[in-house]
Amino acid sequence: MRAAARWTQAHLTAHRPAAVLTALATAGITISLLLATALFAYAADPWQRAFTQSSGAHVWIHTQGGAPAGSLAGLDEVRATSGPFRTVRTSASLQPGDARATLELRGAAKRPTTAAPQIVAGRWLDANTDAGTDAAATKGIVLESSVARAMWAKPGDTIVLSGFAAHLRVVGVADTAEVTFRAGETPGVAWVLPSTLDASDAGRDQRGRTIGLQLGDAADTDYVVQRAVTRLGADQITDVSTWRQAKAAAEGDNQLLGRLLGLFGLGALLAAALAVGGAISTRIRGHLRDISILKAIGFTPGQVVRMFVALHLGLALLGVALGALLTQVVGTLVPGRIGEAMALWRQLPGHAWLTLVISGGVVAFIGAATCLAAWRAGRVPPVPVARAATAAGGRASALTRRALGLRVPPALVLGWRGAFHRPLRSSAAVARLAVPLLLITIALGAWTTLDRFTSHPENVGLPAALTARSDTLGDRELRQLLDSQREMTAYPGAEVQALVPGQTGTITLRGLGTDARPYPGAVVEGRAAHGPDEAVAGQGLLDLLDARVGDWVRMTVAGRPHVLHIVGRSIETTDGGRVVSTTLDTLREGDSDDPAPRADAPPRPDFYQLVLRPGADPDSAREALSKASAGRLEVRETPNPADQLSAVRAVSVGLIAVLTLIGLVELATTVGAGVRDRSRDLLALRAVGLTPRQITAVIVSATAFITLAAALAGTTLGVLASQWLINLQGRASGWGAGIAQCPAPGTLLLVIVVAVLIAATAAVLPAARAARRRLADSATDLL
Structure with missing residues (x-):
């Protein structure tokens, strides 16, 4: 145990930056997944809670004034009804000349038991105080919360209604599980006493009836609507709304934010697992001699594997704990819907176990990738085997010789050859580094599409x-x-x-x-x-x-x-x-x-x-x-939907930061592998006359070429994937395909250039140290 602890400490000291980046990336992934879960709960729970508490109706049927809406209570599938209520369509404002909202006034002598409005401010109607004694008296009205917010109305305010000689006083604000008010689309719901409704001078075209049907089985919604139309007649029904429409309207764009966070959280988790697995595999190749020594002094293959697994599981646990702690402490302080979602999610009964399941899932996923990579360490023989003294890549290719003949700088030629002379290993490195760059490009595509809604709304139907x-x-x-x-x-x-x-x-x-x-x-x-x-x-x-x-x-x-x-x-x-x-x-x-x-x-x-x-x-x-x-x-x-999707920008920035950390983890692995591979060639490079500066350039250019290939592949696939995903979301939401906007070519070029510059900068110091090492031409340097 002491030897294992000392080896772990030495390993962490030698790879401290990579360890810190791995822990921070895991924390970012955990935060993304927890926020995605909170947003999904925030999107669905308020409506579901209102529907359950109010014993909501699955179908609302709006009919002409003379239609026998009450007969729908006799349908076999109907368990209970709300109403029918006599209704009047009118428009209302707080002051004459102010913005007006369309209301559907429902006459209710008492608060219904089915689809009961949940009072959130003020009180319900009282026949003794809200009916008034004459036409000039102030009568009471209860507004649904969404239309109250649109009108900036609160209990105690007086509103002016078309067709009413007297003003009405707002006595309460209530939540319902119906389709909420949208200006120009869906009228707001309000409740008044039947005597107040009688005082309206509205014509027959503005009067009607509304009944809510609570079904024994929510799956019978469409069938019940068909039966209602057959019984009453299509000419008597003016509007139909169902619980599915109400739920979709309540969820709104929070589902989109949740999907975005969930998609990138899972994608980042995959990228992190690949990065950790690649890092372990690279370090095992770089420490074959050390592993052989450990086995020679008595370590079993299982103990070696457990050391690698314990080390990286410890980093994963540290990152997950940090991410969960930050989400719990700081999540509710984030302004906007993310903070509101976290505050609501913490009140739900499943909050604690969901946090544990998500955190445990992240650790298990990274642990699985760690075990697959660490298994190779257990197969290392206890007696080190010398590698062939010849270069692994064999003779220089014709292209390499031709490039040298054209006086292309040797650092670039040898760097290109060093980057790709092992195709399988190079392809794996390119693929691992391309994954975070692909996800970054998708995030930029979402950002660009949002900008299109803001700057060019005429191109997206507005x-x-x-x-x-x-x-x-x-x-x-x-x-x-x-x-x-x-x-x-x-x-x-x-x-x-x-x-x-x-x-x-x-x-x-x-x-x-x-x-x-x-x-x-x-x-x-x-x-x-x-x-x-x-x-x-x-x-x-x-x-x-x-x-x-x-x-x-x-x-x-x-x-x-x-x-x-x-x-x-x-x-x-x-x-x-x-x-x-x-x-x-x-x-x-x-x-x-x-x-x-x-x-x-x-x-x-x-x-x-x-x-x-x-x-x-x-x-x-x-x-x-x-x-x-x-x-x-x-x-x-x-x-404009962009007004409600402003949180996507902040989400995109956070996701890009997490993906950048993952990319840096993989970049550290690529740099380490390049330095180790070139270290075996130092004697040969010096023998052909390369200076330490040129040797440094060889290592840096090899890293830059791998990063360039990954950036080109990641951005190209990212553009295609972002187009497909955004249009798929548009089709699923009913907007339709055609809303996706590719990031500008300048932005993609900037991503590629920045990735290559970061890779080259990160490789300079390790490459310079390796180029100045004093090596002996011995078997130990060829292992």
């Missing part, structure tokens, strides 16, 4: 920076106001909810632009919609309908069919890509065939998408519009 709408200005007046702004072009638009074939869910049917002025959307497959009945669709809709570009699709809007020809695929970052877009003229043509004008047919555009001139500032344009309209125009910035 040409309009602002959306404008007004409830007080006439359409002609509004159009004149927008046309007077020289920094923008206005495109009219309208949206309706449509039922897809099979009646299992709703999609967004959007009309943007006109035939005379088409909307400049980003089409990545096919072409833009120009003629009548032509449309472009998002990937989510194509997947939902199992359709392709060129197909005709049928959908139902308030009982009326619309048949559209899908001529292209666009990038749609909203509603999970379940969007079909056509021109406003085509959307209205589908409505005009009805002999009786429908209440939901938009008599005017619902909104205007504002595409700014290059270089225009959205904030300045919004202020100019607000001033020109005297506060009567509501202007919002178009949501």
